[in-house]
Amino acid sequence: MLILIINVLSVLLSLLLIVLYFIYIIYKLFINMDPENAKFLRTNRKPGTLDVHPTLNAIVLNYELEVEILGDDDSVLYGEKQSLKKIIELPMLNTRTDCNALAREVLGHCDLIHPSRLVEVEQTIYYLKKRKRPQNGPDENSGKNTPVVNGDVININFLNEYIELLYEDLPDKIKASQYILQLAKVSENLESLARNETVLSALARVLREDWKRSIALSTNLIFTFFCFSSHTCFHPVVLHYKIGSLCMDIIEFEMRRFEEWKCDIEDVKRPYPTSVSMTEIHKSRIPEAVRPKSGNFSDVTIKTSMEGSIYDDLTNSTDSIDEKKQLSSEERQKRYRTLIRKQEQLLRVAFYLLLNMAEDPIVEEKMTKRNIVVLLEKALDRENTDLQALAVTFLKKLSIMQTNKDEMAERNVLERLPKLLESNNADLVHLTLKLMFNLSFDEDLRAKMLKNGCLPKFVSLLRDDRHQDIVIKLLYHLSYDEDIIVHFAYTDCVSLITDMLLLSIADQVDQVMVALCINLAIHPTNAQQMADNSRLQSLMTRAFRFEDELLMKMIHNISEHDITRSSFIEFVGDLAKAVTESRKENFVLECLGVLSNLCLPDLDWCEIFKHFNMIPKLKGALTSNNSEADLLLRVIVLFGTAAYDESCARLLCNANVVEACIDLLKAYQEDDEMVLQIIYLFYVMLYHNDTTDFIINKTEAPAYLVDLLLDNNKAVRKLCNTCLNVIMERNAEWGERIRIERFRTHNNQWLEMVDSHQLQREEEEEDTALPPYLNIEYLSTATVPPLSETLDDPEESNENAIENGYLEMPEDSVLKEYEMECLDLSI
Numbered sequence: 001m002l003i004l005i006i007n008v009l010s011v012l013l014s015l016l017l018i019v020l021y022f023i024y025i026i027y028k029l030f031i032n033m034d035p036e037n038a039k040f041l042r043t044n045r046k047p048g049t050l051d052v053h054p055t056l057n058a059i060v061l062n063y064e065l066e067v068e069i070l071g072d073d074d075s076v077l078y079g080e081k082q083s084l085k086k087i088i089e090l091p092m093l094n095t096r097t098d099c100n101a102l103a104r105e106v107l108g109h110c111d112l113i114h115p116s117r118l119v120e121v122e123q124t125i126y127y128l129k130k131r132k133r134p135q136n137g138p139d140e141n142s143g144k145n146t147p148v149v150n151g152d153v154i155n156i157n158f159l160n161e162y163i164e165l166l167y168e169d170l171p172d173k174i175k176a177s178q179y180i181l182q183l184a185k186v187s188e189n190l191e192s193l194a195r196n197e198t199v200l201s202a203l204a205r206v207l208r209e210d211w212k213r214s215i216a217l218s219t220n221l222i223f224t225f226f227c228f229s230s231h232t233c234f235h236p237v238v239l240h241y242k243i244g245s246l247c248m249d250i251i252e253f254e255m256r257r258f259e260e261w262k263c264d265i266e267d268v269k270r271p272y273p274t275s276v277s278m279t280e281i282h283k284s285r286i287p288e289a290v291r292p293k294s295g296n297f298s299d300v301t302i303k304t305s306m307e308g309s310i311y312d313d314l315t316n317s318t319d320s321i322d323e324k325k326q327l328s329s330e331e332r333q334k335r336y337r338t339l340i341r342k343q344e345q346l347l348r349v350a351f352y353l354l355l356n357m358a359e360d361p362i363v364e365e366k367m368t369k370r371n372i373v374v375l376l377e378k379a380l381d382r383e384n385t386d387l388q389a390l391a392v393t394f395l396k397k398l399s400i401m402q403t404n405k406d407e408m409a410e411r412n413v414l415e416r417l418p419k420l421l422e423s424n425n426a427d428l429v430h431l432t433l434k435l436m437f438n439l440s441f442d443e444d445l446r447a448k449m450l451k452n453g454c455l456p457k458f459v460s461l462l463r464d465d466r467h468q469d470i471v472i473k474l475l476y477h478l479s480y481d482e483d484i485i486v487h488f489a490y491t492d493c494v495s496l497i498t499d500m501l502l503l504s505i506a507d508q509v510d511q512v513m514v515a516l517c518i519n520l521a522i523h524p525t526n527a528q529q530m531a532d533n534s535r536l537q538s539l540m541t542r543a544f545r546f547e548d549e550l551l552m553k554m555i556h557n558i559s560e561h562d563i564t565r566s567s568f569i570e571f572v573g574d575l576a577k578a579v580t581e582s583r584k585e586n587f588v589l590e591c592l593g594v595l596s597n598l599c600l601p602d603l604d605w606c607e608i609f610k611h612f613n614m615i616p617k618l619k620g621a622l623t624s625n626n627s628e629a630d631l632l633l634r635v636i637v638l639f640g641t642a643a644y645d646e647s648c649a650r651l652l653c654n655a656n657v658v659e660a661c662i663d664l665l666k667a668y669q670e671d672d673e674m675v676l677q678i679i680y681l682f683y684v685m686l687y688h689n690d691t692t693d694f695i696i697n698k699t700e701a702p703a704y705l706v707d708l709l710l711d712n713n714k715a716v717r718k719l720c721n722t723c724l725n726v727i728m729e730r731n732a733e734w735g736e737r738i739r740i741e742r743f744r745t746h747n748n749q750w751l752e753m754v755d756s757h758q759l760q761r762e763e764e765e766e767d768t769a770l771p772p773y774l775n776i777e778y779l780s781t782a783t784v785p786p787l788s789e790t791l792d793d794p795e796e797s798n799e800n801a802i803e804n805g806y807l808e809m810p811e812d813s814v815l816k817e818y819e820m821e822c823l824d825l826s827i
Contacts, residue, residue: 042068047112048083050124052131057157059088059124063112086112090128091196094160099125154182156189159199166202170213173206177220184227194228194237204241211250215339218250219346226349229356244357247350248370254343255378265336344384351379351387355394364398373398373407380416385425392420392431399438405445414439414448421457426466433461433470440477450484459493472497472512479519489525498530502538507546514550521557524564530554531564540571547582552590559597568598576612585631592634596641605642606651615655622660629671632664636677643684649691658685658699665704672713679705679719686726696731706738709745 048062063086068079088110090102103122107113113121165176180199183189193199207221225243228234238244327335354372358364372394379391395413398404408414420432436454439445449455458474461467475493478484488494497517501509520526530536536558543551558564568575571594578591609615618635621627639657643649652658661678668674682701685691695701705727708720724742728735 042070044068045112047114050113050117050120052124052128053087055155055157056087057090057093057128059090059106059121059128061086061088061110061112086110090125091156091192092160093125093128093157095129097125097129099129154179156183156192159183159193159196163199163202166206170210170217173210174214174217174220177203177206177217177224181220181224181227184224187227187231190228190231190234194234200237200241204243207243208246211246212253215254215342215346219342219349222247222250222346222349222353226353226356229353232359235357235360238353238357239363244354244363244367245370247353248367248372248375251347251350251375254347255375258340258343261336261339265332344382344387347379347382348384348387348390351376351390351394355390355397358394358397368398368401368404368407373404373411373413377408377411377413377416380413380420385423385428388420388423389425389428389431392417392428392435396431396435396438399435405439405442408439409442409445414445415452418452418454418457421454421461426464429461430467430470433467433474437470437474437477440474443481446478446481446484449478450487455484455487455493456491459491459496462493462496469512472510472516476512476516476519479516482522485520485523485526488520489523489529494520494526494529495532495535498535498539501551502535502542508548509551511550514548514554518550518554518557521554522560524561527558527561527564530558531567536564536567540574544574544578547578547584547587549584549586549590552587552594556590556593556597559594565598565600568594569600569602572598572603572608573612576608576614580612580614580617585628589630589634592631592638596634596637599641599644603645605645605648609642609648609651615651615657619655619657619660622657622664629668629674632668633674633677636661636664636674636681640677640681640684643681643691646688646690649685649688653685653691653694658682658695658701662700662704672716675708675711676713676716676719679708679716679723683719683723683726686723686730692726692730696727696734702727702734702738706741709741 044066046064046066048064051060051062052058053060063084064081065084066079066081088106090106093102099122102125103118106121106125107115107118159180162176162179165172165179168176180193180203184193203221203224207218207225211218211221222243225238225241228237354367358367376391376395376398379387382388395408399408414436417432417436421429423429423432436449440449455478458471458478462471462475475488475497479488497513497520501513501517504510517530521530530539536555539551539555542548543555559568575591575595579588579595582588582591618638621631621635639652639661643652658681661681665675665678682695682705685695702724705720705723708716709724711717711720724738728738
């Protein structure tokens, strides 16, 4: 134990000495080198030995970099040396390379190597040229990213050999494409490959000429370009060789070939000819015939020039179900499944490449013009989950554009999505929900979702935490339409959403969830489900605790229905207290809205107003110049509800609320809703004896009601007529005046014509005779005969007038006879 302690102390002491030494060096450095004395910086590079790179075809030059800071007298204030390495890559080195010429080229590009070392550089290149290629496995120094295919180590130094294989037969082309693909999968190699125009041109040429001959070859080549498309900086490489357009040709071809395979395996008639129609080929893809030197076209020459072109029949492809020998039914099925699996891998890579390239809006627009939506829609019918997920992802990206969304609606893409929601793959289900969310912004597509039975599936997915957020947004979009809201009542959605709302532990619940509940509460059945099982009490408790305006808005909508209003009696006190004490204006607005809906005979509004001293605050809101129009409207609606209580109506009259409302009538005469609610308040007060006399004799309300007979709003005119009928019944003086004003209103155009007519009295007429036309001045001073002289049953006529209003009076009404009498006087 003692020895161990001694060893530890010795180690610590040595570390302390090292630290002290570094501190001393730094101190000396700062003492000797004053920044003000430093005038010059001198660097010197001293070349060292030449080595070869262990894995790459490259020369490694070791050199030393010396940096010195000089003073005024060229004295060295500070100096530092560092050993560095420079790697000189030789990508074109092969067995036929001229070592001397390459060595001279290296010396011309690298100034660190003196021309006198030409022989040394040539010998190093010769060693690299003769160095044996590893066969059995990766070298220990080759690194972790060195790929291996069929036991062969893939090395970028042998890229030229791989390119040569692309000019051989089909098996060699497939082998070379595999090797280059493995190199492209290593991201560190992409920059080097992108600079190599030879390999890219060769790959693009082989893909363009031989993509029909082998699915494996097409997959490898497209996969190679897909590696470039995964990085935005390499997108110009893919665009330069037009790989995207070629991929769309390949996808369309493979889709057609799949239909052919399917028809062959099912022994049904093909829906289209096996050869590609000339009208379906883009002009840029039609090869020109090669004219022979003799100038003559023979059948053999034409056949030779067309070999491998797009005119080849589909069955000429090397990938087909039936080979030269006849296969049994079981073998054909097995080969069919193998081909489908290979084809789906090709389609995945091709679609993925197009998806990466669609980052550019211009490229995406070109794809849409080439009917990419149609190809993706066909991919949804395949059984491969990964391919379906990729197609849904691509459609989701395209769906944000209006034209693409309309095309998806035309192609009935939405009808293929419900089956994807039943998949066991959670990622595919989630992507499908996101696509449907993008489509749900369209009203017609929302109706299609309901028609296709998507609503129950959405509700079933609501319990899954992985899909909960997107499903709630989808349901919120569906709740836009009143026709769809009705169907929510036949699912568990309403009760489930309400319970999720109540179980939330956050102070502020999810706004989308609350917005969904606000929309659902419009329907009475949904509102009843929200209030059942003590949910309403929990909602009120949470709303008052956090003063949540959105939650109170939901409660406001619940209180709109007759079947739920009685449940709010126990919360009237809490709502009235919140109105007088809460500082949140929006929360107060919703509380006022809930109280306004409680038109219940059991409520003593007078006692409520007095107990919570609500009149001063509510009247203050009406008389304040800073009050918002929404607050004023809610207060007036509340007064209209409370005025059904006669004692409360008297309380409002004593508090001069009517005068405040008349002032608002003047200020908001252009606001139809405000005017209508104020008139309704007058209408409710006119049904109580005490308040009727107050309104008629002590306010200007009747005069304003008469003026509003000419209002453009039909509802305002109708309600004014009803109020004036009540006033006519209660006050004879106002009754006569109202009849005259109604006559003027009804015959306004005729009276204007009479006033504008120039009356010329004849000399033989007596001064006491009546003028041929009655002007307005005469009507204002004329004595109107009482109703008893014009009607046999005045009480019955008054009742009809009060009930129907002036605009809907029967043909034998008082006003019609009064108009006829006036017209008779002018004859």
